[in-house]
Amino acid sequence: MSPLDFLSAAFLFGGGAFCLAGTVGVLRFPDVYCRLHALTKVDNLGLGLVVVGLALQSGSWATALKLLLVWFFVLISSAFTCQLIARAALRGRGAAPWGGRREP
């Protein structure tokens, strides 16, 4: 395992950790807006670290650039997704933001 492999393994583990954090966030957070926050963490950081980890061990610049392109598109769509869903939830279904009290 060359040092590059160690580095990419570290990035992959980081990516996996953020994906886990995002999923747990979506499961545990009390209301729609917090869950949206958790969702976008998976998009940019979870996937980002996995992409960097794979780009390191892909060995060819073309593959690395394509991975970054995939991540770039996910970033764009996640930014718009988060904003659109939050506005739709606020206006359409009127999901009241969580008031800070501990729900049972």
Place this chain on the structure above:
Amino acid sequence: MDVLLDGVLALCLPLLAWLVLRTESLSQAVVLFVAFGLLSALGWARLEAPDIALVESAVGTGLTGALLMHTLSWTEETPPDIRARGRRRPWALLAVAASTLMLGWAVLALPADSPGLGPLVEARREESGVKHPVTAVLLNFRGYDTLLEIAVLLVAALGARAVNPRSERPTPDAGDDPLTGELFRMMMPALLLVAGYLVWVGDHGPGGAFQAGAILAGGGVVALLTMRMGPPRLSSWQVRWALLTGPMLFIGVAVAPLFTGRRLLELPRPYAGTLIFVVELALTVTIAMVLLMFFPGTRPPRAGAEGEP
């Protein structure tokens, strides 16, 4: 680890399918169905079928999800089929379980290593004019299926449009909303680029007209749902030509060999590659327009009885 991944994926596909059909509320069923489409795309990827994973993700998850979500505002939320739950007789379940076991046994009884038609296709691949075997089979060896498939798409588009005639054109500038506007402006160039790439890569890798057409249709749907573009009206000649270029060119290419003494759909060897590429380009336009016509412009019925969709 591979076995574990395959096992869990194969296990949770039917589980998710059952979950989709068990839920009462329709919106939950649709969202679960989108998740099911995603998992089946992963299944295709594990089964070494990248072409099908590509079509599943482009057409299945992208457009079918949007189409079903769009339909939710028409149909009532909690369907009145609670009674169906009580009517389930034990005999029916027993019969289904027995037939599933029989099907499973029949599938397992098949020989474990039959080569199938792979070697046959491999031997004749140079004649097809393309390097990727699936595209060779799709557009050359079994071009007949693809020709009829385009006809099926056309009939479905005309049927969907005939059933929803009153698609009055929403005012395109109604949605001058900066957010979706920016999303649309950012997405369209990327979609066009990737669609062109997929048609081109279809020659020597997974890709082709269906995936590219679905991606273009995805861009069109975003434009349609954000009121940037009215639904394609059948009366405008551009829509008609877009619908007809693919099939007419394909039929032309299919019939042309008859005049030079060859059989139907027998593409001449030297030009087969370019002919296939031209036909795929035309098919992309047609498929994009057909998939776009499935989205109506009409408003859901504002009947008092239904109230909140």
Place this chain on the structure above:
Amino acid sequence: MNPWAVYALSGVAMFSVGLVGLFSHQHVVKRILASNIAGSGVLIVLVALARRAPSGVPDPVPHALVLTGIVVSVSSTALGVALARRMARLRADAARASEPPPGSGGEGP
């Protein structure tokens, strides 16, 4: 139990779940989803069988057939959904026509 058999059995299970769903629901869109799931089950069985090729390269003919199958199932779903929309609109029009116009004459049919 080699990998293709696992997916083939999963496809069979999906097909029977879809079939049961098709017959046990009354709601139109639910039945469209059920038929879609049954279709996916059949396609997964077909591709799983294609993967048995000993040379490791899966057999491209079932792949092309399944590709066509997915596109046809999407177009049939779209047509089914269009019909469901039409039924909903007719039901809404009928509901509006039958209910007495509330107070100030209500909206026209």
Place this chain on the structure above:
Amino acid sequence: MHELRTGLAFFLLLNILAGMVRVIRGPTVTDRFIVAQLFGTTGVGVLILLAADAGRDALRDVALVFALLAPVTVVAFVRFAVGSDAAPGSDKEPRP
């Protein structure tokens, strides 16, 4: 390295299954849709991990298509969630 990648792909798949809980329990439609988006992104992660194996480069195109078509479902959902009388997401108050 193959084992690590496949292991991480399996871990992400477990994440997707864990997300099912929120889909079932999710009180509102929006919650369920958020989980569907989460599956989309995690699915992209699994696909690029699988794509790193030999001969599986085409799976990156699949991940690319997933990433590109995510907004299509979102726009459809927004149109459904806001209700179709208001132009989706327009800042002005929904016209009566």
